[in-house]
Amino acid sequence: MIASLLFNHLFIPLLLLSSSTSAADILSCGNKDGGTDADGRKWTSDASFLVSQDKGLELVAQVQDPSLPSTVPYMNARIFKTEASYKFPVNPTSRYFLRLHFYPSPYPNFIVSNSYFSVLAGPLTLLSNFSASISAQALTQSYIMKEYSLAPIHADSLTITFKPSDKYKDTFAFINGIELIPSPEIFTSAELVGFQDQPLDTSSANVETMWRLNVGGQYISPVNDTSGLSRSWYDDTPYISSAALGIAKQADDNVTIQYKNMSASIAPIDVYRTSRQMGLDGNVTSKFNLTWTFSIDAGFTYVLRLHFCEFDLTAINQRVFNIYINNQTATEDADVIAWTGAKNIPIYRDYASFVPAGQIDSKLSLALWPDVNARPEYLDAILNGVEIFKISNSNSSLAGPNPTISDLMQQQLLEEEARKPSSTASRVTKVIIGGAAGGAAVAFAFVATAVFVAKRKRALPPGSQSRSRSSSWLPIYGGFSTASGGGSKSTISGKSHAGTNISSDAVANCRYFSIAEIYQATKHFDESNVIGVGGFGKVYKGTIDGNVKVAIKRSNPSSEQGVNEFQTEIEMLSKLRHRHLVSLIGFCEEDGEMALVYDFMGKGTMREHLYKGNKIILSWKQRLELCIGAARGLHYLHTGAKYTIIHRDVKTTNILLDDKWVAKVSDFGLSKTGPNMNQGHVSTVVKGSFGYLDPEYFRRQQLTEKSDVYSFGVVLFEVICARPALNPSLPKEQVSLGDWALNNVRKGTFEDLVDPHLKGKISPECMKKFVDTAQKCLADHGVDRPSMGDVLWNLEFALQMHENPEGSTKKASSGATGNTEQDHDKNNDEKVMDQSSILAMHRNTLSLNDQDFVEQNENNTDEVFSQIVNPKGR
Secondary structure (H helix, E strand, C coil): CHHHHHHHHHCCCCCCCECCCCCCEEEECCCCCCEECCCCCEEEECHHHECCCCCCEEEECCCCCCCCCCHHHHCEEEEECCCEEEEEECCCCEEEEEEEEECCCCECCECHHHCCEEEEECCEEEEEEECHHHHHHHCCCCCEEEEEEECCCCCCEEEEEEEECCCCCCCCEEECEEEEEEECCCCCEEEECCCCCCEEECCCCCEEEEEEEECCCCCECHHHCCCCCCCCEEECHHHECCCCCCEEEECCCCCCCCCCCCCCCCCCHHHHCEEEECCCCHHHHCCCCEEEEEECCCCEEEEEEEEECCCCCCCCCCECEEEEECCEEEEEEECHHHHHCCCCCCEEEEEEEEECCCCCCCEEEEEEEECHHHCCCECCCEECEEEEEEECCCCCECCCCCCCHHHHHHHHHHHHHHCCCCHHHHHHHHHHHHCCECCHHHCCHHHHHHHHHHHHHCCCCCCCCCCCCCHHHCCCCCCCCCCCCCCCEEEECCEEEECCCCCHHHHHCCEECCHHHHHHHHCCCCHHHEEEECCCEEEEEEEECCCEEEEEEEECCCCCCCHHHHHHHHHHHCCCCCCCECCEEEEEEECCEEEEEEECCCCEECHHHCCCCCCCCCCHHHHHHHHHHHHHHHHHHHHCCCCCEECCCCCHHHEEECCCCCEEECCCCCCEECHHHHHCCEECCCCCCCCCCCHHHHHHCEECHHHHHHHHHHHHHHHHHCCCCECCCCCHHHCEHHHHHHHHHHHCCHHHHCCHHHCCCCCHHHHHHHHHHHHHHCCCCHHHCCCHHHHHHHHHHHHHHHHCHHHHHHHCCCCCCCCHHHHHCHHHHCCCCCHHHHHHHHHHHHCCCCHHHHHHHCCCHHHHCHHHHCCCCC
């Protein structure tokens, strides 16, 4: 099942941790005498720790790069032509920091560019087919340091194994330095972004340190890490991608940082003595946000540890802000003083975010926005430090790919740009030479981001009428065209807009709004008008044409959804009109802004009326009617438009409710369509929301309309159980609603999962029909699932059972099954509806006044309904 697969990705089996420690081992590999590094740390020989038959070769690098921080351990290496292992005595209940140091320099008789190898710590894969040479080139560094935090292994020894790759001839493995340092307990749990107040257990996770940044401060060397854990903390400037850098501040010399409810081992005092803030002038800070962007490996869960310490302000509600991770709300109303109770007291917050496999050029963004709704004294935000950790996946692996050749080509272009006079580029180059704890997947993000920041600093804050029309939409690497059009421009009504290629048909069916109209509708994007935040950006309540209420989506420049999703939404919705689809009124693309204007949905999302502190308890009939409405919208997408449209992100937050409680499907940014659906599927990378993803789509990357059916099945269980699709705070077998519901259906205990507000209010026949429908939607294979038309039929029938339980009792076992022989009998079993009412229902469902559909089928109405009148399995 998909949830089981995703659970393994998201929630690896974790081991319990103790704070007891043993001595540190710091090895200079290939160096018989060991030595002392530039920071005065003593390194010993690695020879006594080797336990394999192959002891390797002890060699000295032929070139000493001037950027090396120390000759120890980097100038000596141990090289292995075959598999070899080190064995370290460990405390079985202690966590350990493991650091691997590589200097890919020429060694006698060895070409370092030929080196590809894997590294394992016990059963955990740390590196796979790793090339230190390619990674160093991509990072423009002379050396590489990889850092891991290993969970207790409940054994007396830890084996570190080096395996030359079997994919290449004459390859070899090498290592210059190994550190194994006992660590106190530094992980407990992290809040899973998108599922507020639901912790992810990290207490015994195996992780790789991707970034460790002293925000607003200078580099902190291992010797100055007062915790004794010898960590390096780097400048955050290269990763800032917002329009402004904010203000770097340092606490006065007389300020004393007081660790109270937190261990001093979490971070050194110097991290909490510096911070990056937006400033106290609301006229300035209201026009930008603080955003950092990081390149990461897809297919892993990432934990972001944010460090805070308020050393300026003294009272609550003086500085209140919101935290967003990958454009999802992580925390609202963040107030450091409210958290700690006083100034000068450090605190940290851990958040977890999963990045699905298959994404190319994946990013992780962190953004801080002043919380206008809280009416704080200052419109400001603060951050003192950030650490980003990668959690091992279901294969017990932390290995990411090597940078690609295309990465290196772009890196060379960026280096040429970076060599131009720029104080920012110069400063960042020093940071790069200093090194960083990060994987090969970060590729050339250091220099690339520096160029991006330098360009963005020259732009005015967002909202300025005179700002560059393209600067706020530059990709993170700056200056390159993208697949979505790059710097191409088109013109609508004389207005310039960059980066999209919207068809003339879509423009003709859609109103174009000037940026002035958008500003007027939203009161210049006043934060008090924000009604939601999604993957595309913030959603504002607005008014157009005097008194027409609308919802306006404003794209976030750092959003993972951008030009492609903007274009898709316009192309899709401009041609679709249906009672159960959210209507797109128009769009704006001007002065670097991209905005979409929709009908206003006064009742919000379906999800907020099911659980999470909802004030209105929906009756069973209301829930059925909402499900039927959403099913009608999806059925129309699959069969009523000119081409099959697959939504690809069906979930309760994408089903909106208008003032009359009519359900409407929304958010078409990930949708797929095309005339080639006669092949049965669209091959595409996996996108969507975890908990709702079709397992077949996940496995094969082949998208079909049955993928929407699977997602809708999860929605049905969500509606009757009133709990999220994923709840990581529950026991492992209950985390996935889909898996847990199916398990209980099979055991005959599903009634235990039903929302307590519905207990005794659903007839047994109605519940059986509803649950059977949801169960069939979650079949492992798409061919075994019903079509959306069949799902709709069954939901309509369930509603009739609810309204007239006596008259429908005998029909309770009927309904589409996806099985052809059984569906032949449905016509006879469900005569509770006569033929004319069936046709009327489905004409309404398909909205036959839709022009594309009418033109396609105006002479063939009978054929259109042949499957409905004489249903067959599909």
